[in-house]
Amino acid sequence: MTPTSRALRTAVAVLAGCAALALPAPVVAADEVPGHAPSVEHAALTSLAAEEGVSRAEAAEILRRQDDGIRALDRLTAELGRQSAGAYLDDRGRPVVNVLGDAAADRVRAAGATPKRVTRTTAELRTVRSALEALPAVAHTTTATDPVTQQVVVTLTDTTDARGAARLRAAAAEHGDAVRVEETHGAMSPAIRGGAAITGGGIRCSAGFNTRKNGQNYIIDAGHCTKGVANWSGIGPSVGASFPGNDYGLIRNRHSNAPGVVTLYNGDVQRIDRAGAARVGQRICKSGSTTGLTCGTVQRTGVTVNYPQGQVRQLVQTAARVNSGDSGGALFDGRTALGITSGMGGGSSFFQPVREVLNRYNVRLN
Template structure:
């Protein structure tokens, strides 16, 4: 099994908030689906972190959209014979397989195959064993497909005695489980202030949606569950913990299908999709503005002090308190809602799940 230099479970992130008062949409750019500002920010982040030229970074974004579709098709084709997949640093799809014969089967499709030690079933079994241990606040459990491992992250604020049972469970699986230690704790991202405000708290607006002609905002459940009335309208639904999505009735009369980029321009949002490990993303929030990064893991369980939240997206995009509820996206595709942060990573509720739960559609 090869050693990877980038951990898929580092704990930091960023989130993108939907602007209610910025109707100007940036002009089209050379990368389909990306506004000029988002393209510039994403290219700068890729070039910096990967040490490549801006032109090479632009190529990563160009191939990424098709690569996600190709990867999902290959995973569906192989079924139980695959052990997960991801996008590599160039934005191209890689599928983990268990033998050379299966790798050869993928060759005609142009998808890179990598033979790994652990099957999806083995990693799932290890993950389920860790999640069967009583939940410990300030810990997270995820699968790192690049390393072909389950990753248990234990932050400094976790109770040592409680975490000992988790660590003992992890040790039983040898190198199928990797333990990482993070500074600080894992916290939902909300504090008193402005942006969308209510009850002395501040969050960031998420994606504008509608149902039957009524405008709503899909936001973080820990925001809508804590505040009944916002400056844009009342909270009408909340799911937290377990999930972290909620719904705010938008009484402003304005609900553009776009997110603010904090410079007077916006990024149009035309569709919703699921995040893929290795995918280059951006976020915008009322605290940190527009930031970009990479998806480090999906289907992550994060144990906040208020309880566990499951199936989150973990990224390297920068977020901070007040960014909660903001939107995560890749070009014009909505991916997630800002949930929390810790140890240098950020965590997002998948937006498709939230849209389906409330039966709403993107504006």
């Protein structure tokens, strides 16, 4: 199938991370939410206001608050070590830390965060989850730990094999209320599209982030994309792929101009200048070549997703919409890179954490 010139221009803009194209320079963020390009700010505020039923001004306050909240969570969980058992942002962007004792609760409170007394340790939840994940993998299911309810969550879909689902339910029941089984709709699948062969190998994906090593530009992307394509039209060759198990890959970008921005599909771009780790409750956005700019909330982290092609671990699960062709696209919070699009299913989207990819390939963001 021959792509239209418009589709070709869009795909190259995404795959090149806006490199070597007549796109606008990075836009200075609006004052309402520092660090957010105007389009990102608008999309994030619209999504948050609708999701929480709050005004635009209240939504802006939540977004302004969450950066400080995430920094507080990072600091407190590192300081408390085994005395904490998970952490998250509440629906108003405020940091909450699960604690096991009074001393830890006092330290959290003194730091301006909210302590939440819990009884299960991180190690106990990890043991329960390991027991479930030791069973034969069942396609179209996920396993994750929910820090809000202090439970391991097994998600089944209406496409999950009936026998496999029954095995998982029976195994979950053995752990009582430490495990919650959820049922939803839609297959778990990598967000890849065949057909419009505008990038190579009959596959269309989206770019993640422009990076650099030893003076050479690279694009970090989804592993199920780079595993399937040897050379990307107008960009360069795939030089790394890890899928399943992980879902990341590397593309050598032959463009000399590879700015550290993400295209937003409306002539606007978002500047990216740092990498971070996603937190449950964090409000995020993603950019992809099919659905463009969409926003939502981080639902879970460290998620195991059982795609039909194999199991992928340690993914970030969000409510931001993705669809086929968005694979490899950028997940971010304002100027902070968080992940690259892996797949979707059950009404959620899944992302490979960006720090792991940067460390694996020893590249840095442009």
